[in-house]
Amino acid sequence: MADSKFKVTIITPDGTVYDKDDATMLVMNTSGGQMGLMAHHVPLIAALEISTVQIKHDGGTDEVAAVNGGIIQFDGENALIAADSAEMPEEIDVQRAEAAKRRSESAIEKAKREHNQDALARAEVHLKRAINRLNTSKLNQQ
Numbered sequence: 001m002a003d004s005k006f007k008v009t010i011i012t013p014d015g016t017v018y019d020k021d022d023a024t025m026l027v028m029n030t031s032g033g034q035m036g037l038m039a040h041h042v043p044l045i046a047a048l049e050i051s052t053v054q055i056k057h058d059g060g061t062d063e064v065a066a067v068n069g070g071i072i073q074f075d076g077e078n079a080l081i082a083a084d085s086a087e088m089p090e091e092i093d094v095q096r097a098e099a100a101k102r103r104s105e106s107a108i109e110k111a112k113r114e115h116n117q118d119a120l121a122r123a124e125v126h127l128k129r130a131i132n133r134l135n136t137s138k139l140n141q142q
Helices: 094-114 117-141
Strands: 006-012 015-023 025-030 033-037 044-056 063-074 078-083
Touching: 006 063, 015 044, 015 063, 025 063, 044 078, 044 117, 063 117, 094 117
Parallel strands: 006 078
Antiparallel strands: 006 015, 025 033, 025 044, 044 063, 063 078
């Protein structure tokens, strides 16, 4: 039987966030919906949503990463996630993320009052990113 493990690498403009070769499954949200990948899956390229990526391993030692958009390229043996930004839960500054969430919520209210669609769209993206970081940090505590 072929090896059921594959390599997962997460890179950002700031460098490599994750690089291990023992994943058994990768679960992420793409622009086409939630997707799970296992070794020897058909090669693909997909756009990623702002979400938590789950990296599953044998024995239930799963890991998660907060990924804020980007793409995934998978060739059946290597998953490369090129993200706009990404963080492992232990690197997330929860107080900073909570402050970013509050700022984004205020910016959304202001943009709505002013009927500023561009500012509203930017603030909504910032809010999604802050919530994603907070949700991912909570997964690490479970």
